[in-house]
Amino acid sequence: MTALVNPLDASVLVLNRHFMAIQVVSCKRAFTLLCKDAAEVVHPEDGQFLTYDFQSWREVSEYRARHFRQTDDDWIRTVTSEIQVPRVIRLLGFDRMPRQAIKFNRRNIFARDNNICQYCGKKFPTSELSLDHVLPRSQGGGSSWENIVCACVACNVRKGGRTPKQASMALIRRPEKPKRSPMLNQKLTNSKYESWKTFLDNAYWSVELT
Numbered sequence: 213m214t215a216l217v218n219p220l221d222a223s224v225l226v227l228n229r230h231f232m233a234i235q236v237v238s239c240k241r242a243f244t245l246l247c248k249d250a251a252e253v254v255h256p257e258d259g260q261f262l263t264y265d266f267q268s269w270r271e272v273s274e275y276r277a278r279h280f281r282q283t284d285d286d287w288i289r290t291v292t293s294e295i296q297v298p299r300v301i302r303l304l305g306f307d308r309m310p311r312q313a314i315k316f317n318r319r320n321i322f323a324r325d326n327n328i329c330q331y332c333g334k335k336f337p338t339s340e341l342s343l344d345h346v347l348p349r350s351q352g353g354g355s356s357w358e359n360i361v362c363a364c365v366a367c368n369v370r371k372g373g374r375t376p377k378q379a380s381m382a383l384i385r386r387p388e389k390p391k392r393s394p395m396l397n398q399k400l401t402n403s404k405y406e407s408w409k410t411f412l413d414n415a416y417w418s419v420e421l422t
Contacts, residue, residue: 219286219297223399225408227254227302233411236396239286239297246301254300256407263302270295284404299407314393316357318343323394325362325387331376332367333384340364346387348373357389 224242226235231254245251246266253264255272264272273296277287286297314320321343328335330344344363347353350373361383363371371379390397392412399405400412 219288222286222297223405224298225300225405225411226251227300227411228306229303231302231411233408234303236399239288242298242301243288245303246298250305251301251303253298254302255298256410261300261410269298272296286404299405300411314390316355320390320394321357321360322362323398324357324390325385326398328362328384329364329367330361330383330385330387331363331371331381334364336364342368344368344371346383347375351375358387361387 220239222239223236224239225233226237226242228234242251246253246269249265253266253269254261255264255269256262270293273287274293276285276296277294281287287294288297322338322341326335327338327341329341341362342365344361344367345353345355346359346361349355353359367381371381376383396412400408
């Protein structure tokens with residue numbers, strides 16, 4: 213049986229006033245901005261993007277709920293009706309520029325490697341993974357995108373304080389710094405976030421998940 217997904221767990225891409233992607237926020241945060249008239253919905257229709265304030269989006273949602281409900285849509289039920297969770301919103305008075313750096317942290321490394329051990333090629337839950345220095349620290353290896361990989365406990369123990377060559381182990385992929393937030397790339401594999409690609413495919417910036 214497929215588990216029900218809480219629509220409040222959906223993510224929303226945020227654009228600045230110039231339609232540049234700056235971050236990803238929760239559904240709850242997006243609706244807070246819309247209710248305060250600090251943002252508007254940006255929604256794809258017939259090959260273009262139309263914008264709606266909160267009231268007009270509620271009206272559109274009521275119509276879509278009756279006639280155009282899609283499988284990938286998320287809906288928030290109110291006392292009298294349903295309102296569709298937007299995929300993209302635009303801040304009306306904010307010129308913040310996109311981040312230029314991707315955070316180097318455990319979460320992003322696991323996401324970059326898709327929770328796959330870079331030695332045995334098997335996928336594991338985060339709780340069963342560790343981080344491995346390809347060139348061990350004892351041999352001068354540093355903590356960087358190019359020297360840290362996701363590894364299962366068994367492979368990490370087997371490799372020990374040796375290089376892959378010394379341990380007769382091969383990396384399935386050479387580690388490198390991602391060009392875009394790994395967490396964001398994971399989101400883009402979900403069809404419900406298809407509309408994000410228009411604002412991200414040609415972007416050189418990284419967008420952080422918050």
